[in-house]
Structures are given as C-alpha cells and as structure tokens.
Amino acid sequence: MSTSASPKRDSAGPPAGPVIELDGATKRFRSAGGVHTAVRDLHMTVGPGEFVAVVGPTGCGKSTTLSLVSGLEPASAGRVLVHGRPVEGIPDGVGYMFQNDAVLPWRSVLDNVAAGPRYRGASRREARDRARDWVARVGLAGFEGYYPHQLSGGMRKRAALAQTLVNEPSVLLMDEPFSALDVQTRGLMQDELLRLWSGSGAAVVFVTHDLEEALVLSDRVVVMTAGPATVKGVFEVPLERPRDAEEVRLTGGFLDIYREVWESLREEVQITRERGAGHAA
Known part of the structure; x- marks a missing residue:
C-alpha cells in the first residue's frame, strides 16, 4: 500500500505521467476564529483512464481536495498539477459533477446539455447534435424537450451526467453526485457511469461517503x-x-477489500465522532 500508484503504461511502452498530481498540497481558510486548515500535506496521483475514489469521515476535506484540482480554490502550500502544469485557475479539460444538479431550470434537457459546447465555441447546430447524441447515451432519448422539474431524480442525474460528459473531459471530478438518490436508482447510475466512462481515457476523482460505492466504481x-x-x-x-x-x-473479493478499507476508515470515523461528542459536551 502506498499513497501513489505507478503510472499506467501506454502501448508505446514508457510510463504515462499522472494526469492529476497533488504534491504536499495544503489549504487554509481564514475564519472568525483564526485560520482553519481544511487539508494538509496531500500527496496523491491519478493516471490517465484511472478511477480513484476518495473516502473519509464527514467534514474532513474531501470536497476541498476537488476544489484544489479544479482550480476553484488555490492551494495555500504545496503543488497541484493537472497534465503536468500547475493549477492556476480552472484547467482545460476538467468536468465537475456536483452533489446538487447544475442543470438550469428554465432550459430543456437538450439545451442544458448543449450549453457546454456552445460556451466552448461550437455552432448552435453542432452543439445540439452533440447534445442529442449524449442525451441518447444516458438513456433520455425522447425527453430532449422536457424541463428539469418534469424529470425524476434519476433522470435529472442522467441529464447532469450528459451535461458533464458532452465536453469529453480528460479529468472528471465528482462530488457525491448520487448521494440524494434511492438505493435502486443509485445502483443504476453507478452502472451508467461505468459504462459511459469505460474507454474514455478520463482520469476520475470520485468523492463519496459510501464505501461500497467507492469500491464498486x-x-x-x-x-x-x-x-x-x-x-x-x-x-x-x-x-x-x-x-x-x-x-x-456479492463476490468474495469485494467483501475482502471492503473489510480491509473499512478497518482503516473506521478509526478516522471514530475520531470524528469523539470530537463531535466533546464539542457537544
């Protein structure tokens, strides 16, 4: 076990460099009580086509880690690199799927999905053609003209997934995107994500509280x-x-790795609980 993986090798033989690299990254926020350190000395790499899940106790800084990679927040110390370049603003090729849907309520499914390509300079026709293709890929063919309030929770997530993937990101950041869904719908969306991501070559960082979800993906x-x-x-x-x-x-291999990871995670969850109990007292 280590805090970074060996870079994957491409067909030419030499190792491919990491798409995402956090090297001693630290983030501090100023608050009324002084300075709050959200994350400290983070070391992590994600290679091309690699799916990495991040788990930890509530409030530990998982979402802050995504903010550093996306450029939404600058690091206070250390380095954050995407495609080998320091993150200074939002890097090219980054797609971000939030816990809350980013679909616009006054736009149809098709127009929501087409917004990204239009913003990046595609013509209206090209953007709508690409959007129509991705709407079909996520299983929403026939719902192009529907508005978000007319969709179920699972359908809204499908629309949000199409909205993110239509831009063909090389880096996909996902912050508990399925946490609000019921168990059955969540399982369907996990399968959908794996199907759409497979073969894309995108590097994925997926934040979740659900250890089962992390291991499945x-x-x-x-x-x-x-x-x-x-x-x-x-x-x-x-x-x-x-x-x-x-x-x-249901496989034995899944249960084995679940026990191993939970043993590590459980200690941190217990520490957080004890801190909370101490503050309450």
Missing part, C-alpha cells in the same frame, strides 16, 4: 484522515472490469 480508494485531512492510505481494488454494480457486491 474505482481502481483505487484513497482513505483520508479526520480533519484537517491528509492521505492515510491508498488501497488497490482487485476487482475485474467490466463490473456490474449489484453483482460485484
């Missing part, structure tokens, strides 16, 4: 400590692809 799971968070450990997920989100949970 990822190649590696990063466990973060209680806040201020740093990387406690990184675990390879030895489950073959392609995966079925429901069936893989």
